[in-house]
Amino acid sequence: MPIISFMNMKGGVGKTTLCVNIANTLSTYSKEKVLLIDMDPQFNSSQYVLRVLHGKDHVKKYAEYKKQGKTIYSLYEDTNKPHGPITESKNTLFNTKKIDDSHLKKDYTVNVKKNFDMLLGDIDLLNLEINQKSGVESVLAKYLELSGLRSKYKYILIDSPPTYSVFFISSYITCDAYVLPVKPDYLSSTGIALMERAEGSIMNTFGIEKIALGVIYTLIDPRNQLHIPVQQDIKKEIGAENIFKHELKYIKAIPEGLSTGKFMLDIPDFKTDSTIKSMTEELILKIQEKINS
Ligand SMILES: Nc1ncnc2c1ncn2[C@@H]1O[C@H](COP(=O)(O)OP(=O)(O)O)[C@@H](O)[C@H]1O
Numbered sequence: 100m101p102i103i104s105f106m107n108m109k110g111g112v113g114k115t116t117l118c119v120n121i122a123n124t125l126s127t128y129s130k131e132k133v134l135l136i137d138m139d140p141q142f143n144s145s146q147y148v149l150r151v152l153h154g155k156d157h158v159k160k161y162a163e164y165k166k167q168g169k170t171i172y173s174l175y176e177d178t179n180k181p182h183g184p185i186t187e188s189k190n191t192l193f194n195t196k197k198i199d200d201s202h203l204k205k206d207y208t209v210n211v212k213k214n215f216d217m218l219l220g221d222i223d224l225l226n227l228e229i230n231q232k233s234g235v236e237s238v239l240a241k242y243l244e245l246s247g248l249r250s251k252y253k254y255i256l257i258d259s260p261p262t263y264s265v266f267f268i269s270s271y272i273t274c275d276a277y278v279l280p281v282k283p284d285y286l287s288s289t290g291i292a293l294m295e296r297a298e299g300s301i302m303n304t305f306g307i308e309k310i311a312l313g314v315i316y317t318l319i320d321p322r323n324q325l326h327i328p329v330q331q332d333i334k335k336e337i338g339a340e341n342i343f344k345h346e347l348k349y350i351k352a353i354p355e356g357l358s359t360g361k362f363m364l365d366i367p368d369f370k371t372d373s374t375i376k377s378m379t380e381e382l383i384l385k386i387q388e389k390i391n392s
């Protein structure tokens with residue numbers, strides 16, 4: 100039942116790839132239901148999963164779901180409807196106490212694979228962000244409670260956007276704990292400091308702090324040693340206990356899997372399958388250690 104967000108304010112550090120593949124691995128091995136929530140308006144994790152499972156038909160498949168209202172946009176749609184002329188008091192529409200909750204009791208998830216459900220992302224979220232007022236950050240958390248989804252799943256994973264936005268804040272305030280995928284090069288590793296700043300800001304506004312499960316290194320270039328000094332610096336700063344032992348190298352077969360219909364678990368090259376399995380096991384241990392204790 101824990102809700103885990105994959106967060107980093109840097110893009111291109113492997114958040115989506117890790118989140119999707121850990122969700123797939125959990126659903127395959129835990130034999131219990133997993134929900135993946137695509138909170139990024141760029142909806143890369145939705146495209147990833149549908150591309151792997153449906154090949155060229157993935158655009159058509161997504162359009163079908165979208166037509167049925169089966170994307171995350173449905174959570175916000177009712178709160179975004181025009182409600183007559185805007186007055187001072189109407190501005191409190193987005194105060195969660197005053198939102199009409201009835202649409203938040205519905206199930207907008209789709210089943211993509213055995214034990215693997217998704218709340219698909221939606222680029223239309225970008226239009227909402229501009230219009231919305233305060234309170235929208237708590238819609239996702241409220242939805243998971245009211246719809247009963249929270250108790251339906253063994254694990255809920257959230258793929259987060261890289262920019263500080265209502266959706267980034269939503270991912271943070273909805274989760275119980277988060278993991279921080281980090282590409283260990285000098286420019287990308289500043290994502291750790293940015294995350295700390297974002298946390299500080301969310302804490303000031305909402306007064307909540309979530310459990311950090313740790314940094315997962317991704318996209319390590321095996322052809323050089325440039326990552327080593329960066330990793331040494333990070334270890335000094337945050338401590339080895341806050342860094343996952345399993346790391347993910349740059350492996351060409353991972354992005355290729357999008358066209359060959361393979362998640363990491365189905366790729367034996369360079370031990371991609373065993374790496375994602377070990378990483379997922381390490382995540383389960385961290386959850387048991389840091390959340391369930
Ligand atoms: N371990 C990896 N090996 C090779 N390519 C990867 C790996 N992880 C991610 N990628 C590729 O790098 C790009 C960025 O990854 P992505 O997971 O989308 O990052 P983010 O969600 O942080 O923006 C994508 O094209 C993805 O396919």
Ligand SMILES: [Mg+2]
Pocket residue numbers: 114115116139143144259
């Ligand atoms: Mg992403």
